[in-house]
Amino acid sequence: xxxxDIVMRVKEAKRLRxxxxxxxxxxxQRKAASILGLSERQVRRVVKRVQREGPIGIxxxxxxxxxxxxxPEQLKKEVISLYQETYSGFGPTLFQENLxxxxxxxIGKETLRKWLIEKELWQKERKERKxxxxxxxxxxxxxxxxMDGSHHDWLEGRGTKLVIMAYIDDATSIVYxxxxxxxxxxxxxxxxxxxxxxxxxxLKLYLDKHTTYxxxxxxxxxxxxxxxxxxxxxxxxxxxELGVEVIxxxxxxxxxxxxxxxxxxxxRLVKEMRLKNISTKEEANRSLEEYLQSHNKKFSKLPxxxxxxxxxxxxxxxxxxxxxxxxxxxxxxxxTFLYNxxxxxxxxxxxNIRINPVRDKIIVVSILSLVNISNGVKSVVVEERxxxxxxxxxxxxxxxxxxxxxxxxxLKEEKEQLKIRKIxxxxxDHPWRRFKINPYKRSFLSNTK
Numbered sequence: 001x002x003x004x005d006i007v008m009r010v011k012e013a014k015r016l017r018x019x020x021x022x023x024x025x026x027x028x029q030r031k032a033a034s035i036l037g038l039s040e041r042q043v044r045r046v047v048k049r050v051q052r053e054g055p056i057g058i059x060x061x062x063x064x065x066x067x068x069x070x071x072p073e074q075l076k077k078e079v080i081s082l083y084q085e086t087y088s089g090f091g092p093t094l095f096q097e098n099l100x101x102x103x104x105x106x107i108g109k110e111t112l113r114k115w116l117i118e119k120e121l122w123q124k125e126r127k128e129r130k131x132x133x134x135x136x137x138x139x140x141x142x143x144x145x146x147m148d149g150s151h152h153d154w155l156e157g158r159g160t161k162l163v164i165m166a167y168i169d170d171a172t173s174i175v176y177x178x179x180x181x182x183x184x185x186x187x188x189x190x191x192x193x194x195x196x197x198x199x200x201x202x203l204k205l206y207l208d209k210h211t212t213y214x215x216x217x218x219x220x221x222x223x224x225x226x227x228x229x230x231x232x233x234x235x236x237x238x239x240x241e242l243g244v245e246v247i248x249x250x251x252x253x254x255x256x257x258x259x260x261x262x263x264x265x266x267x268r269l270v271k272e273m274r275l276k277n278i279s280t281k282e283e284a285n286r287s288l289e290e291y292l293q294s295h296n297k298k299f300s301k302l303p304x305x306x307x308x309x310x311x312x313x314x315x316x317x318x319x320x321x322x323x324x325x326x327x328x329x330x331x332x333x334x335x336t337f338l339y340n341x342x343x344x345x346x347x348x349x350x351x352n353i354r355i356n357p358v359r360d361k362i363i364v365v366s367i368l369s370l371v372n373i374s375n376g377v378k379s380v381v382v383e384e385r386x387x388x389x390x391x392x393x394x395x396x397x398x399x400x401x402x403x404x405x406x407x408x409x410x411l412k413e414e415k416e417q418l419k420i421r422k423i424x425x426x427x428x429d430h431p432w433r434r435f436k437i438n439p440y441k442r443s444f445l446s447n448t449k
Contacts, residue, residue, distance in 0.1 A: 008055075008058070008059060012058050015036055015058055016050070016058040018032050018035055019032065019046055019047055019050050019058065022047055023047055023050065029047065046058065071111070075105075079099070079105065079107065079115070080115060080116075080119055082099075083095060083116065083121060086275070087271075089271070090271055091122075092109045092110070092112045092116060092122065093109050094271065095109075095112055095116075096108070096109040096112055098275075099112075137170055137171050137301075137303075138170040138303075139171060139303060139305045140305050140307055140308070140309045141169060141171050141172050141174070141303050141306075141307075141308045141309065142169065142171075142199070142200060142202045142203060142308055142310035143170065143203050143204065144169075144170040144171075144202065144205075144247075145167050145168065145169050145195075145204070145205055145206065146167070146168050146207070146255045147165075147166070147167050147192070147205055147206065147207045147258070148165075148207060148208060148255065148258045148259070148262070149163050149164065149165050149166070149180075149183035149188075150164050150166065150262040150266070151163050152164070152262075152266055152270075154179070154266075154269070154270060154273065155278065155279060155284065156274060158277070158278070158279040159278075159279040159281070160181070162181065162281055162284060163179070163180050163181070163182055163183045163187070164177050164178070164179055164262075164265065164288075165177065165178055165179075165180055165183070165187055166258060167195050167258075168258050168261050169199075169202075170206070170257060171301075171303040172300050172301055172302070172303050173257070173299055173301050174296050175292055175295060175296060175299075175300075176191075176195045176198060176199065177191075177265075177288060177292065178190070178191045178194060178288070179281050179284045179285050180281075181281065183210070183212060184212055185234050185235055185325060186325075186386050188212050188235050189234075189235060189386050190323070190386045192205075192235075192238075193319055193323050193386065196242075196310075196319075197313070199310050200310025200312055200313070201242055201243070201310060201312075201313060202309070203244070203245060204244065204247055205239060205244050205246055205247070206247045206249060206255055207246070207247075207249065208248065208249050208252070208255065212233065212235055213233060213235055213246075213248070214233060214248055215230075215231045215232055215236070217231045219231050234325050234326065237326070238322050238323055241322050242322060268291075268295075269291055272291055273287055320385045320386065321385070321391070321393075323385065323386050324385040324386065324391070325383070325384040326381050326382070326383050326384075327339070327381070327382050327384075328380070328381055328382075329379060329381075329382050330378075330379045331346065331378050331379065331380060339382050339390070342404075343404040344401045344402065344403055344404065345401060345402050345403075345404055346380075346392070346399055346400070347399075347401060347402060348400060378394075380394050380399065381393045
């Protein structure tokens, strides 16, 4: 070891001073070991080395020598080249996982981070942490599920833009998700149907105030008479039929668990689909299903209580009827009804019910035993279901119908020609004029006589 090439550190200089005191018998080796925080055996070795080599003996012999555990330079170049060609844009953690799973190369993520920063392929990011009130997780699986949709270029221009409808359990962070073309009532119903078929019906659903999930309309007269306090969207109505309590968040931070999930998916899932060169919605959903299996194994947590509060779907429950857009339509006298500018004809009714499309007398008995007789019209419910079919029901009983392809034309009545009305002018000497004309005209009449 060359004395000129070695720079002694402050800690080593302090240690040298104590060792020199021990060599000169100014203190015992036991006392020196106590001051330096070393064992007496180590102090004896250092004393012998300093006596033999001089002050340089205090410096560790591995200084300035390459580590025996150093990663070969050839492997480093191979990894950097692999990152630039295949994993460009991957973070160090995700890069490490893909290297291990796909390329069978095991390197620490901090080592990868250092290499990428050296080559200016990655930058340090300091995230500003805002003050938030911490909310404890729910204790049971299925006690509360957070739901939302995320608009993002998931296919990175290889296909149409998609929306992911995602669900995350608050207690366990177990995720369920599907890709759709847009965020609306039908995608929300279809995705929730998929969730409950896989896990069961949860107690509560936590979501935002998007118009799909919370109606901004005003109450109708019928809803006011029924005692409803606020209108409900079609999705809220479906959840009410399933017995799921709906909670609307007042801010994105309130449902931060699913917001953070979207950040993770926009980083990891996008790059997984990039490696598979996925360009369609069907391929994306198949890839998402495979990805969620590994995601849930890696990121899910055990709940505080192992009980599962998800309820099983009743066997007699028609999910397609519940997950549908329901609207009321009035039957006309010819047993037809209008829906989406199309005319439909009711074929026949079951023998156990009777529908009279003509106005009937309906007797409504109130709580105060008052009888109010009013005219009413029989109406049916049109269900536009998530499987793109339309069903017609009356009091829960399905009716058969057919679409009228060609509507009858209305005969236009010929308008009568306008008759020119003759204007009748009363004679000046008519008795009626004697009392209705002004003095000037009266004097004119007297002169003419």
